[in-house]
Amino acid sequence: MNKGRLLAAGIAVATLLLLVIGTMWPVTSAVAYAGGGQGDLLVAPSTPEAAANDLGTQIRLHAWDKAYSSLANKAEFTQDQFIHDLTGYALSLRTYATLDGFEVQPLHQTANDADMIMKLRWSTVVGTFEDKRNVHATRSGDHWAVNWPIVPEQHVPPQVIPVNYLRWDVITSGSGDDWGAQDVEAPHVRIVDMHPVNRADGVVVMGELLNEDVIPAYVSVRSTLLAKNGSVLDSEGSFDMISHTLLPKQVTPFVIRFPGVDLSDVASIRMQPLSVLVSASADPVIEVLNQQYNAPPGASLTGQLSNQSGQTVNVAHVISSFYDKNGQLIWVAGQYIDRALQPQTPVDFHISVPEDIARNVNTERTVVSTYVLGGSL
Amino acid sequence: MGWRSVIKRFFVLACSLTLPLASAAAQQATVHLEPQQLHGSRPIEKQTEAAVIRDYLAAWESMQSALNLNQPTLLDTNFVGPALDKLTGTIGDQASLGIHVRYQERSHDLQFVFYSPEGSSIQLIDTVEYDEQVLDHDKVLATKPLRQRYLVVLTPSEVRWRVRLFQADTQ
Amino acid sequence: MTPPPSVTAGSAFAIPTTGSGKAALYIVGPAQAVRRDVDLGQPASFAAGVLYNAGHYVVLLTGDSVADTAELDVVPAPQPETLGFLAKPSRLPVGTPNGISGAIYIFDAYHNLITKPLPATLELSNASGIVQTRTVTTLNGLAWTEMNSAEKEGTVKFVARVGNISSTRIIDQVPGDPCAITISAAPANGKLLVQTAPVHDCSGNAIPDGTIVTFTETYNNMQTTVDVPLKQGVARVTMPAYKGSKISAASGVVAGNEILWGGGQ
Incomplete structure (x- = not known):
């Protein structure tokens, strides 16, 4: 009995001692x-x-x-x-x-x-x-x-920024079986460029999608890789590597990744652009300023985003397409801007380009998709 | 009951289940395709033609099962709109009358007659030869061999063509 | 049992029977199933609205002393009641030959497809009146036609008419691609105000507001791009004023002119 008490007391003391040592x-x-x-x-x-x-x-x-x-x-x-x-x-x-x-x-x-x-x-x-x-x-x-090198809040001078909102609203016929009923059909979109490349981590299918209609479209692209025997190797969507809301005549790049697939196994690629009619606003307009391609080593595209509207843009996603001297699309990359875009206040962006591709880059093009609290992407 | 008796009963049961199936398989309907008579509407690509025939024959199978088992949910995959409404109504009628009907088709003679320019509907005429067997529970009330011309309109859905109009041409 | 060879959908009819005793009479087909208890020797009566789905039916009389089968056709009512009108597309560019298609399925009051040939009229009209008309006779219950979209933008009514039944759809004829994009630049508060001339398609229709024009300014190795929506017919943007910079504009697949900015000279 006494031995047991002694052991318990010993364990308690040792635990306390270790706690103190561990903390100090x-x-x-x-x-x-x-x-x-x-x-x-x-x-x-x-x-x-x-x-x-x-x-x-x-x-x-x-x-x-x-x-x-x-x-x-x-x-x-x-x-x-x-x-x-x-x-x-x-x-x-x-x-x-x-x-x-x-x-x-x-x-x-x-x-x-x-x-x-x-x-x-x-x-x-x-x-x-x-x-x-x-x-x-x-x-x-x-x-x-x-x-601490504090980055102070950018104060926008008090002013009135006139914005003549252009907005499209949609009234649909409802969710029932509407065969033969009056409805408004989906926007017409078209893939105007598509280019698959083999990378170390798999196949990357990139391209550009044009909204050729006169109304805004919510878009995405799905791609299916087919083997030589016609079987499906993999099917993936563009997820966030696309500007989902496309205004009339707007072009967005897109990227679809197929990890673990080798391009030599691919016989054909089936592309499926999807478009849905959505309510949308033409604002905010984001200007891409001083866009500069920095040649390798450490190739990158840098520039600034300037929010020309009067509202705060909470999330901005920059997506850039890179072309070779023949105008062929060779790479698409993007960057999310971690800070909100205040009106008229430029914010830097920096997009890295892989070294092997960077050598062939001749021109580039950048689009920005935005999310505004209470609005839509 | 000895184990021999159990095996014997199992064998009888297995035969009673498999023989009708084998018989049904043996009675696989023949399908004949007439040349298209599209009257100037959009030509039908071979791939689309094959898909429509496949889905239409699948619709017949689901209709047979649904009307035999009085299970309207079996129609949902292959029928839509008025065709679905009418067949569902028929199953409701059959169930309330305590009958079910077996349709066993022997042949389909198909002819495409319209494909809308924007691809939203296809019309075909099917001259079907089939047996219609009316049963009150398990009692066969009548079996009638029939030959009938059906007007069928199919519309595309996400993954298949579904029958939207299905009507015997009685005019 | 001697049923009539055919009855009109939804009409009243009777099937005479012979013999004596009780029996059940069934009318069964994929479109409908009905039953009547009958006193043999008396006709089995069906009131209006009982058998209303067009189709081919098996009629069977069954009882202790009788087992008889026959066939019966139910034909659609001759009077059209509703039209299934598929007008496509709801929106198309101006000047598209055979761009508008209309298909009509004609139904009776019980939604049976009327397969008897009927004359149908399809007409396109705008605010000034009817612009195109076609009269087509139905075949297998269907009439269809194709029409051209106009050269001028605007909505048109697409009306299908059979007898005194009609159905209307609205078709939006929208401008096509920009025919040309012309830009000009002027200094403004140390920057450059770049704007397009009013943008039209090749038929002279104004490109709708909201259409994106992409402005690109290239200076040395730097580039500034901005997607600007047309507002009140023009796209306008303020860009950096670099002497010697090149400024261009494009909308979709249509490119405009290029300006070499010489500092306002």
Whole structure:
């Protein structure tokens, strides 16, 4: 009996001791599992990297109070501004993003100052995006603190932006069997270009779709790969790699991916464009400014989006087509803009192009599809 | 009951189930296709023609089953609109009268007579030879061999052509 | 039992019987099934509206002392009551030969297809009156025709008429592709205001507002593109003013002229 009590007491003491040790001097990997930092959460950071790591961990854990209070330059902005800098001032992809991970790269350090790059990898419903910040850290006594490079909210000057809305509304005949009844048929759309390519991860079918009608269309494209014996190898849709709402005479690129399929196994490709009549608005108009193709190495297409309307565009998706010198479509790529587009306020975009394709790029074309809260894509 | 008796009963049951099926298979209807008489409407591509014939014969099969078993849901795949409404009504009539009807077709003589320019309907004439057997539960009330000309209009749905109008031409 | 060889859909009729005793009379076909209890020797009467689906029926009389079968045709009522009118398409470009098609199926009051030949009229009319008319005789219950769309945009009424029954559909004749796109540019507050001349199709119809015109400005290796909808007949956009830049416009597969911006000279 006495032995049992002694054992229980011993286990309790040992557990308590381990808890204290684990909290005061946590193992790095355990911290990473808990939140991703590399430093000691309870001890003031003794290096600039540790300060940046602690900040990243707190951002990841949404510990906004701790993150904000750890900053060296917090007097320059409020905690709300700090949070909105990271999560977006208006509803955008950032609003519901989670920080998947981060990386700190030291650039320069003296006894009291350090410059680093913080790469924050955010995860959203449409994929990941990277937020790169050049941060400056300063030493104060025996610990370091980060100066957060806040991106202030863009204030649009008070003004009246006249928008003569063009809008199409649709009245349909209902869901019943309407054979022979008056109805409005689906918009006429046409695939004006299609090009399959073999990539390391499978076949990519890309092309362009034209709304040749006088009414807006909600479009998508389905592609079916057929083997030499006529059997179906795979059938996939364009999903989000297309601008779904096409106004009259508008052209959208599209991409359909077939992972794990080799083009040499494909005898023919069946393309099926789908169009549905939808209510739509001609606004907002998004201007693609200063679009520039940057040749390899590190080939990319960069530019800016400018929202010419007076409303905030919550999500913008840039899709670019790349052509060779014969005008043949050779690549389609896209990027979601993680911040909302404020009226008249340019926002940068950057689309990478694979090196092997980049060498053949001669011209490019960019379209932007938008989502406005309360509107439609 | 010994195991020999069980096997014997099973054998009798199996024969009673398989023989009518074998008989039905043996009585597979012949299908003859007359040259199209489209009167200037859109020509029918071979692929479309084959698909329409396949779906129309499938519609006959489902109609036979539905009217024999008094199960209107069997019609849903192959019939639509007025044809579906009328056949569903007939099944309701049969069920309330306590009868069911077996239609066993012997031959179809098909001729396409119209294909709408935009492809939304196809009309064909089918001269069918079939037996109509009326049963009150399991009692055969009458069996009548018939030869009848049917006017059929089919319209395309997502995956198949469905019979929209199905009417014996009595005029 | 001697049923009439044919009866009109929905009409009253009787089937005389012979003999004595009780029996059941069935009229069965894919289109309908009815039954009457009969006193043999008396006619089996069917009131109007009982047997109404056109078709071929087996008539059978069954009882303790009788088993007889016959055939009966139910023919559609001669008077058209409804039209199944398939007018396609609901929208098409102007100047399309045989672009409009109309098919009419003629039904009686019980939705039986009337297969007896009947004259049917199909006519297209706009606000100024009838523009095209065709008279067609039905064959196998169907009449159909094709017509051209007009050169001028606008809606037309497509009317199918059989006897005093008619059915109307609205067809929207819309402009075709732009015939030409002409753009001009002018400086505006340090930028460049680029706009199209009013855009028309090759028949002179104004291209509808909302149609997208894509403006492209190329300067050195940089390019600015913007998709702009036509508003009040023209597309207008403000673009960067780079001396020596080239500006062009296109709508769908139609390209317009190119401007070389020389700084306003």
